[in-house]
């Protein structure tokens with residue numbers, strides 16, 4: 001892919017308002033990640049206002065990590081507005097294979113046609129209707145195992161599907177690519193997957209989605225590499241990761257992105 005840095009520049013110029021209906025664990029981490037990246041996050045989940053708020057945002061992310069029925073109502077209403085108004089929205093199906101409640105909600109949200117679905121391998125397998133219970137919010141499968149499921153889910157849903165892990169896989173059902181940026185410390189810190197979903201949403205505002213997803217994944221993974229080079233463990237990694245998201249510019253991203261056609 002040519003010049004992924006331009007997608008970072010464009011995201012920062014827009015500084016999009018990203019509406020997040022996310023989980024209790026991720027709220028603070030994700031808001032800080034979005035601010036460090038150059039976007040404007042808002043965490044708004046009440047069913048009384050989520051749909052109206054979605055209509056004000058440049059992008060929406062929906063994450064089922066700590067979902068309960070009133071939140072699910074808010075998610076479905078917000079996604080419906082986003083779809084009607086052509087506002088890009090990203091689904092993060094946290095632990096979707098774990099329970100019947102999550103599987104049913106995940107299926108309903110897929111029918112609301114997310115622009116992008118971003119999950120780990122177990123989640124993408126489960127959402128595609130294949131095995132993939134996972135281990136709570138963590139994956140028990142490799143990304144490679146979920147590539148076929150990702151392609152099938154992309155074709156069924158119309159979404160670009162991103163499976164993340166040691167090497168990320170992205171497909172729109174026809175095209176596919178891998179992003180090799182990242183660091184082994186990333187799955188040792190909670191809510192980085194959720195935060196990545198928010199960053200993907202930010203990159204989607206006004207940009208072509210397949211390329212925007214690849215640029216967002218490379219940017220996030222590169223920040224992980226830079227943080228991992230100095231961190232002593234998961235605690236200092238979190239701080240260094242926010243600093244790296246802030247420090248990386250377009251040229252650094254274009255030079256450091258490891259994106260290959262699959």
Ligand SMILES: Nc1ncnc2c1ncn2[C@@H]1O[C@H](COP(=O)(O)OP(=O)(O)O)[C@@H](O)[C@H]1O
Pocket residue numbers: 119120121137138139163164165166167168181182183184185186187191192193194196217220221
């Ligand atoms: N083993 C790994 N090595 C390098 N990067 C990783 C590894 N595991 C996950 N990542 C990166 O961590 C980020 C979050 O992905 P992931 O851990 O799959 O999400 P989740 O937290 O939702 O399970 C992505 O940028 C991904 O590329």
Ligand SMILES: Cc1ncsc1CCOP(=O)(O)O
Pocket residue numbers: 023025026065066094137189190191192193194195
């Ligand atoms: C631990 C946990 N439990 C419910 S949501 C959540 C956060 C999951 O975050 P991520 O998928 O980004 O690691």
Ligand SMILES: [Mg+2]
Pocket residue numbers: 094119120137193194
């Ligand atoms: Mg996750």
